[in-house]
Amino acid sequence: MRLADGRRRLRGAVMLMLVLLSLFAGRLVQLQGLDATAYADEAEASRLRSVTLPATRGEITDRNGVALATTVAAVNVTADQTLVTDPAATARALSPVLHQGVTDLASTLTGTDRFVYVAKGVTPATWREVLALDLPGTTGLPGIFGEQTSKRVYPGSGTAANVVGFVGADGSGLGGLELKLNPMLAGRSGHATFELSAGGSRIPGAHDQEQAPVPGRDVQLTIDRDIQYVAQEAVARKVRELHAKSGTVIVMDPRTGDLLAVATYPTFDPDNPGSSPQADLGDRALNEVYEPGSTGKIVTASALIQRHVVRPGTPITVPNRLTRAGKTFKDFEDHPTEHLTYTGTLAQSSNIGTILAAERMGLRHLYPFLRKFGVGKPTGLQMPGENDGSVPPLASWSATTGYTLPFGQGYSVNAVQMASVFATIANDGVRVSPRLVAGTSAGGSFHPTPASSRTRVVSARTASTVRRMLEAVLGPDGTAPMARVPGYRVAGKTGTAQRFDATCGCYRGYTMSFLGMAPADAPKLVVAVTLQDPKGAIGGGYDAGPVFAKVMSFALQSLRIPPTGTWSPGLRVFAK
Amino acid sequence: MTARTQGTAAVARHAGTAPRRSSRPGPLRPRLALVPPMHATAPRAPFVLLIGALLSSGLGLLLFLHTALAEDSFRLERLQASSALLADQEQALEQSLARQAAPGRLAGRASALGMVPSENPAFIRLSDGRVLGKPKAGVAPPPPPPPAPSPSASASPTASAKAAGHSGGKPGPRAQGQGNRNRAGQKPTPHVEATPTGAAR
Structure with missing residues (x-):
């Protein structure tokens, strides 16, 4: 009886245990078999941390590797x-x-x-x-x-800001090259996923995935920081002195199209772009167009010489007034009827003389030359906000258009296009499209930008003749003795253009410019100075000339370009 | 051990049966007894000591390894901290160097020392010794430079005086003289018209 009792109890206990165990087993199957993945995922997710690994933004340096924009x-x-x-x-x-x-x-x-x-x-x-x-009584600052x-950061503190541009609060480019090259500079951010223990330390050997960030490429510009600085300072001083609206200075190597300096004033502080007006945040040298005025006579001269219509010594009788298509044209100053050579019409910048010479060729023939020199065409730099300017196509010419184009009015250009026109003459008639980016590099390997496209516009002989004529502009009877660089042969042209003011739809104020090249017999540099709407200004030679001389002189020294040691031919200005 | 005990027992049994064959009963019947195991009391101490030594040396080694690892990780942490600090310092110094080397700053300091930009570049051609360009002494700006930091203030007046002395007897640059002449002869009143008719120059 006792034995039977014990056995029953034992059997009962076993049964109970079996029931319990099968419950456990069932739960186990449910957890591990049916819902396993969901729970495992949940558990892992509670430990997993995913972080973005930001890519380092590429540097922007000048042509010598000096940083213009860097990330710290x-x-x-x-x-x-x-x-x-x-x-x-x-x-x-x-x-x-x-x-x-x-x-x-x-x-x-x-x-x-x-x-x-x-x-x-x-x-x-x-x-x-x-x-x-520390706070008194505690270590550290709680809550901080x-x-x-x-x-x-921009170590040059504003040097070449107009070219380099700036970034927004999130670090992506909003202006200039920072904007244009943003995808290349930014690189691609990576991410890492790993498991964290309860204590917050990384669990080694557990789920661990990392995709390394791809750092942005470094960009090397053609800009020379020192020349850029001198150009920027010179134009800023002159703009302030003359209370001009703005000014630009461009320094270009005509043989490669490399832009060594693209300076504008007013400009902005790239470390704090918000403090400058919106209008100053772009690059005026590319975004603003103007009528070049007399500097455009270089295109007319090239066309006339190339087509053998005139020679430098061809005499031209220049009256005080000239009536064409119902309009009376005049020169900057009143003068008695003058007997100039064609060189003289350039040296003294006679509009009437230029019209008379262009008429010998046929006014319509100037148009293709303007186009070939790149007027009204994209510069190829593809910078944000670039304005290509325009030349009225032949079909839309008014009666006077043909008479204003030879002396540089009635069409518009940006400062870089105009510098490129002079660079074409400097480079023996071959136009090399301007270039701002010398190359990019990543991980020590440098990829140079392919050489700029080259197009022949006029013959080398024409270019050299035009250069000799332009030397007379800086001669004793020219308009720009102030632009001389002591010891060097310089060829250049002044421009005092009537400035089209979009606000009134009329001509108001002037654009003063001087564009030139040195050494005139084998040009290595082109410098273009443009001042918009200076007050109390006298003329391109007087206002822009000294800025040209200062920048050219510094650039020649800085790049160790010696004078050629030859003498200017001193072409005759007055006809006998 | 067991085999040996059995073996001993077998020998004993054999020894015990021998007198029985002589069929000599009596009190002389030998007593059966287990042969005491030969080495039952082999010294245990060395073994225990060996094991103990092994265990404790293993433990010690483990402890040492842990300490070394911990020490290394502390060292790593220290070095990482100092590396981060040095990297920060390097970055700060590089930035300060970049600021000092910025052209604006250099130009300012040079002019504070009484230096002026050379406007007459000249070169000596080594092949024939010819001087290209027109070398000329720089002309100091007339008044002492407005930004005169204290360390260079003493150097500045002497330098400008010297520079001024060099060019004292000479007239201004030629271009400037002629520019002024031309400027004087020109009418500075520009004409404004609604269409560009040639006031451009």
């Missing part, structure tokens, strides 16, 4: 206002380190926001100082945190 490590100082125990004391501690007012800081730190920015983009050194700060970030 920085820290954003943030605060959790609910954790800041004593805003006033924290503000007092932070104030001298972050160079901010105590009251401003205190108001930033007071409140219930869990995340506010206290200071953006401070240097790591400053952040270390912040870390070392650091966020690792990077910052775009």
